[in-house]
Amino acid sequence: MSGGRRQHARRPGLLTFVVGLTLCCLAGAAPPAEPPALARCEEGFLAHPEGPEAAMCFFREAQGLEGRDEARRRLQGLIERHPDRPWLTLVLGHLELLSEPRQAEASYRHAALAFRRRGDAEGEVMAGINLRSVLGMLGRAEEAHQWVLRVGEVARASGDARLQVRALILEAAELSDLGQDLGRAYLLLKRAEALTFPGGTDGMKKQLLSPLATVSVNLGRLDEALDAYGRLAELARRTRDAGTEARVRLAVANLALLRHEERPEPGGRPELLRLAREALAAAERAGSKAFEAMSLRLVAELLGDGPEERRDAEAFLERCIDIARKTGLPERRISCLWTRAERRARGDAAAAVAAEHDADEALRLAAEHDNPLYLAPAWRAHSMVAFRTRPLPEALRQAERALDAVEVLRQLQRDASSQAELFSGWASDYHRLAGRTLEAGEAAVVPPREALERAFTVSERLRARTLFEALVASRALAAGEDAPERREQRAGVLRDLSATQRRLLGKELSAPERTRLLGELQELERREQELRLSPRHAAVQFASLEQTEQRLGDDEALLVFLVGADQDLQAERAGGAWVLAVTREGTRAHRIPERARLRPAVALLSGLIERRDGSEAGAAAALHAQLLGPALRELPQRVSRLLLVPDGPLHDLAFAALRERVDGPPLIARYELALVPSASLLHHWRERSTRPLGGQALVLADPDRSAAPEGATVVASARGGVFGETASLGALPEARREGHTVEASLEDTAVRPRLLVGAEASEQALKATALDDVRILHLAAHAVVDVEAPERSALVLAPGAAQEDGLLQPREISELKLGDALVVLSSCQGASGALLAGEGVLSLARAFFEAGAHAVVASLWPMRDAEAAWLLERYYRHLASGQGVSLALRSAQREAWEDGQPAAAWAGLVVMGDAALVPVPAPEAKAAHITGSLRAWNLFALLCAVALVVGGFWWWRRSRAKA
Structure with missing residues (x-):
């Protein structure tokens, strides 16, 4: 945990490099088998024919090509003699899968149905998992889905926790393979991980780690993917599993390529090519045609454009396409076709014609299988070829079609965070299209004004999409009979989460206890995410360049x-x-x-x-x-x-x-x-109706979390801390003085200050306040920024109640229901956090925008307490005079610079959002407001007097008439 930032990015053409790799292996593998070893397997089966272990001996001893044919021959002979032993057929499918996936389908299906007839839940689950994987590899998604449902049904009916874990993994793998709801897939896998480690079998761990790494890559969580592959590599070494080793080597090579594209280094290509060749060699040793095809494609992609390298790349891609065609692996064929298309497009005219044919064929196959994970990169490759072979205006239109395909994939993600994480991996495609469009305008290939408008639109489609959609949408929760129940369940999880975090903040925790509590916290966070009711995402209208200029x-x-x-x-x-x-x-x-x-x-x-x-x-x-x-x-x-x-x-x-x-x-x-996150968000904030003059300024300063005796408090010199690892945050006396200064600055304005300090500056007090009347929310407190787990970042307040932990985190901030307020975070790094390409910084400041704020003032780096107080004192002085939020900050920063203070003392404080917001009306506006109010009261009094006179006259006339 730190104030640094990690940017996630990956090349979309590699998005599917581990799709479909969720094959279930019951045990480890071994080097090439010798016939005596296979003979011992046969003897072991004859002695103990019932369980899976004897059958799996053939798989363990037949990983290399040398022993595979002999192992298949012996297995087929045993199956003929013992047709009532479906474990033999299941293991035969494992061997066939390495070379002929279509043959494996028949074996897995036969085994699954045989296990069903026998009432063997474990066997049917294992066979069903592998059959689903093969069907997915062959592009038969609907049949594969039916087996996902069947496996889940059998696992639940069995009551066996191990089988239920496998069903969770299978459900997640299907979501991952189809590019649907990757956030849910990740949560399912994290739940399965907690149940699998440390006590699960090696086979179950392998089955889990592969899709977990896949989903992590597709969500841009490359560090987590590397960790999963590292654990998978260790399992492969320990169990001598050649197939898993090939998988890991291929994944590591791909991850190295992703990192190089984000942070290029001189001489990086030879190292990447070395890793790709190692992956190819490992796949050939394992005899895995699927991994061989993927490795061939990667090597070909990394080869240069010299004559010899061109010939090698062409040969590798021909082998890749041939393997994919023979083994019936459509995704492999599609990816090899688009790689060959991109390479051929760099050649002569004849090669360019061939490139267009390959690109069209890849796109046709992707459309035929109707999988967004195939379609988006296929469209991207189609546009890349068009940039080489077609007139630039036509190529630009192709690239726009590719972005449409990306956004279809994005919309399949039901969770906003997974939408943002997946979308970040495609940012380079938006940059490419916007830049090439501007280049076309420079060269007058496209009219310059049109080029500017189109590039601006591409930029808006990229920027802060999930934040914009959330703010535009009604935020109404999806209707459903279970909504009240889900709310109640989530409230319970939040209480448990708070209790766990309170214990983690204890000063005397032992290392084992801290580890246990962190695991418990992770599980609670997962459950809380699952129980969130997603807001409706309304259709959004992005700002055009013309609208932006006018507004x-x-x-x-x-x-x-x-x-x-x-x-x-x-x-x-x-x-x-x-x-x-x-x-x-x-x-x-x-x-x-x-x-x-x-x-x-x-x-x-x-x-x-x-x-x-x-x-x-x-x-x-x-x-x-x-x-x-x-x-x-x-x-x-x-x-x-x-x-x-x-x-x-x-x-x-x-x-x-x-x-x-x-x-x-x-x-x-x-x-x-x-x-400003985007022009569209700026327009959204400015179109909101302004509220009447007046309101409240709520100031929380120097929250007191300590029960230490008076005089034992440590005084901090910077506003920071470490979440979950220490509770030794010191007091912030300058922040307390700052709170009183803010109160004094606003005392004679139309905005009424309310100051809470010490124990009163609590999480409970903030949540209990009617925030719709708050024009300014000022928080002078420590902050914790966790770039690896942004949801754990927090403003550190006093708890204020037994059920609160004092950690105001993004999931709580976003539910505060602020109006069009200014939020001032006088804390360490309130503007910092994990950085997602396109979406921006996942900071505490962003969470306040989700809550409804129109502007946030926060710091890019830790500020010294006294310097922050000095700067903000002047900021509020200018705000109180009626200046807008950005003019007031400029005035305060300029005074600091003129005072000779270093840039570190003032340059890190930034305004985000609507710079024109004026939270405190100018004194003349307040006077005019008061005068207007007096005039209104005077008019009201005059009307009342007239009414009394008229009423009295009418009463007198009526009394005389009666007399």
């Missing part, structure tokens, strides 16, 4: 960054990096350095700022020139506010510290700055 203020410019790569691994043009400068007068596009160059430059600037000696000036000026210089020179002079839409490493950049010259003033001397 910006005269003094505003929107700078949209697209930080892609200049070239991909195959040296194909990948779109490059750009900034779009949008104002009411129009839009201009400017090139900027690619992602691989910007990442170290941004890290260097952050490191120099941390030194606090002014040494960052040169780096700040260089980045200003590279990112902003051309765009700012062309802005109208009246522009004074920059709305920045960051991308990639720019999420880490302290824009406020950039400067035009080494000896010049920082950017905030000239401009207000605010970070």
